[in-house]
Amino acid sequence: MSKEESRPSDAKKVCKDFPKFINFSQLCRYTATTEECVQFGQKWGLFPKSCLCPSCGDILDKVHFSRRGNSTQARFRCSKRACRKYISITKNTWFEGAKVSFRKSLFLAYCFVNRSSYDTAIRETSGPRFDDCETSTKTVADLYSYCREVIFESLYCSDEVRQIGGANFCVEVDEAKFGKRKFNRGRVANGQWVFGGICRETKECFLVPVQDRTQETLVNLIKKHVAPGTIIRSDCFKSNECLEREGFRHLTIKHSENFGDRHTSAYTNIVESTWWAVKKSLCSTHAHTQKQHFAAYLAEYIWHQQNVDTKCKFIQFLKEICKVYPGLDA
Ligand SMILES: [Zn+2]
Secondary structure, three states: OOOHHHOOOOHHHHHHOOOOOOOHHHHHHHOOOHHHHHHHHHHOOOOOOOEEOOOOOOEEOOEEEEEEOOEEEEEEEEOOOOOOEEEEOOOOOOOOOOOOOHHHHHHHHHHHHOOOOHHHHHHHOOEOOOOOEOOOHHHHHHHHHHHHHHHHHHHHHOOOOOOEOOOOOEEEEEEEEEOOOHHHOOOOOOOEEEEEEEEOOOOOEEEEEEOOOOHHHHHHHHHHHEOOOOEEEOOOOOOOHHHHOOOOEEEOHHHHHHOOOOOHHHHHHHHHHHHHHHHHHHHHOOHHHOHHHHHHHHHHHHHHHHOOOOOOHHHHHHHHHHHHOOOOOO
8 A cells, every 4th residue: 555545634645546446444544524525426427526507507616515414415506696506416426315425325335346244234334434323224225226226227228238259259048937936846937037148258148037038039139238240059049040140150059969069068057057146146135026126136146247356346336326327527
């Protein structure tokens, strides 16, 4: 750690040389005061650096702090006599309308990213540094679900989808039904169908809940999530034509086994263990009982898969927030 970094009071200097990753104690230092919290948020694009006065159109870039009850408000202010306008810095941001302080939201997001248990999250975000109050289980649940929504929006609702595979890469696609089995055996009665694929070489994957499993739906999903030219291995398609028309090479799994592919059995294990991991992850959170949250939990699973480097995860998450909530500056 450099000398510069260890001077928490000099927030401007700290912001100038932000590291590529942030651990818990660094986050504590960067957000020691409300002013530093705002600087931190502006540095990472979570808050706008300025806004226009809705009355006179002047650029307002000075943040005004005022204490209200237990919390501090941070607002842009137009001090012109005719305007007297205040615009909250959280307007149009992920933090708008949050019932807890910016600092607490940020630390709960940190806990979410690091997959902390509710108990840990409560312990790490309670006390004098955090609004002087104990974090409730409901607060953690709410914040975790807002975090999941950000990831879901970022993964599925933006125009740019990170495609897996590519020329000379092989992606195996498969469909599976998720849901609770009676006494853990037998057929799944009321479940959710999921279509997904895993790249053999990179282990990157996509998973999407589907309403129907027609060839058209599945081909469209492959076109969206898999790069053109990829070798697709699956048993989901009755004929090769529909995929080859779209510029993919299609091999059925049985077909390639017949031709003595020595990797096949090992590879099938990877696919199966991934499905199993997803199921296990979803079942432990009981997401399968709430269909409307299913997609968000799937997105969370994928996001953690795509961001294996735990050191950079939090920064990556801040970037996802900015992507979904560009704020006033954009
Ligand atoms: Zn004004």
